[in-house]
Amino acid sequence: MRLIGHKTPGLPFLLRRFRPYLCNCTMAQTKKIRVAVAQMTSINDIDANFDTCARLTEKAAGEGAMLMCLPECFSFIGAESLSIAEDMDGPIMLRYCELARKWNIWISLGGFQEKGENDKHMFNTHVLVDDLGNIKTKYRKIHLFDVDVPGNKIFKESAFTASGTDIIVADSPVGRVGLTICYDLRFPELYHQLRFQHHAQILLVPSAFTKITGQAHWEVLLRTRAIENQCYVIAAAQTGKHSENRESYGDSLIIDPWGTVVARLPDRLTTDIVLADIDPSIIDDVRTKMPICEHRRPDIYEKKKD
Ligand SMILES: O=C(O)CNC(=O)[C@H](CS)NC(=O)CCC(=O)C(=O)O
Numbered sequence: 001m002r003l004i005g006h007k008t009p010g011l012p013f014l015l016r017r018f019r020p021y022l023c024n025c026t027m028a029q030t031k032k033i034r035v036a037v038a039q040m041t042s043i044n045d046i047d048a049n050f051d052t053c054a055r056l057t058e059k060a061a062g063e064g065a066m067l068m069c070l071p072e073c074f075s076f077i078g079a080e081s082l083s084i085a086e087d088m089d090g091p092i093m094l095r096y097c098e099l100a101r102k103w104n105i106w107i108s109l110g111g112f113q114e115k116g117e118n119d120k121h122m123f124n125t126h127v128l129v130d131d132l133g134n135i136k137t138k139y140r141k142i143h144l145f146d147v148d149v150p151g152n153k154i155f156k157e158s159a160f161t162a163s164g165t166d167i168i169v170a171d172s173p174v175g176r177v178g179l180t181i182c183y184d185l186r187f188p189e190l191y192h193q194l195r196f197q198h199h200a201q202i203l204l205v206p207s208a209f210t211k212i213t214g215q216a217h218w219e220v221l222l223r224t225r226a227i228e229n230q231c232y233v234i235a236a237a238q239t240g241k242h243s244e245n246r247e248s249y250g251d252s253l254i255i256d257p258w259g260t261v262v263a264r265l266p267d268r269l270t271t272d273i274v275l276a277d278i279d280p281s282i283i284d285d286v287r288t289k290m291p292i293c294e295h296r297r298p299d300i301y302e303k304k305k306d
Pocket residue numbers: 072073077078081124144145155156157182183184186208209210213214
């Protein structure tokens with residue numbers, strides 16, 4: 001160190017020097033609401049997928065995230081979905097609840113094969129687990145993907161999945177979250193209900209979008225949902241090839257209520273997490289300056305056509 005002959009530092013220097021510490025003091029008071037979004041390539045192996053989720057959750061917790069978002073099919077993807085479906089208190093869910101408790105982190109389990117009311121149909125269920133490992137709430141996918149994807153194949157989710165019937169929000173340390181899954185993204189009414197009737201602040205859209213539809217629609221739909229509902233959107237994605245005949249479109253994203261992408265995992269074969277800090281003042285600011293909640297006219301939209 002060359003202190004000898006060094007000038008006594010003036011006040012501006014001292015302020016500059018210590019500003020980071022002063023800023024940290026105020027930051028400590030307004031606690032950061034850090035969230036993590038995961039991206040992965042699930043396969044038809046429950047243990048291998050769990051190991052991936054466990055590794056990513058440990059990383060998210062280590063980075064100070066309060067909520068970890070895993071994609072649809074985080075625990076399993078494959079033709080045997082129906083036969084591996086379990087009850088909510090089955091061994092698969094128990095293991096993931098234990099993971100949340102171990103790392104003291106909330107986990108959005110984006111799409112779990114929940115045993116249905118008969119042997120032919122399960123539910124595609126998004127489960128929110130709190131940091132003590134308790135199931136806070138669950139949402140059963142409402143819109144089933146019965147679609148002829150151009151240049152790909154015909155999907156018929158309703159052949160083995162029953163539709164959910166309830167709109168679900170939950171209060172969490174990161175704010176009020178609205179739960180949805182994948183193909184739901186194409187139905188704006190659901191998100192309008194989540195925002196305008198149930199007061200969601202953060203919309204969760206865990207997915208396993210097809211490569212073809214994802215390339216065409218994924219990001220523009222997600223940003224639209226964020227903008228038109230003035231909510232954060234957290235979209236955990238499956239990516240890459242799961243098997244010979246199934247491939248998903250990546251780019252896990254976190255989008256702020258102005259529609260800006262604040263975190264992105266690019267669509268390569270990346271298995272990782274990315275973080276963002278939720279800022280509730282951005283939600284309030286966007287909503288106050290552009291009060292669409294007051295300007296919308298459900299009285300007109302819902303008028304019957306005569
Ligand atoms: O089949 C499973 O194992 C779990 N379910 C899914 O992955 C579902 C139904 S096949 N996929 C989608 O909803 C894709 C939507 C989509 O790609 C779009 O809307 O464009």
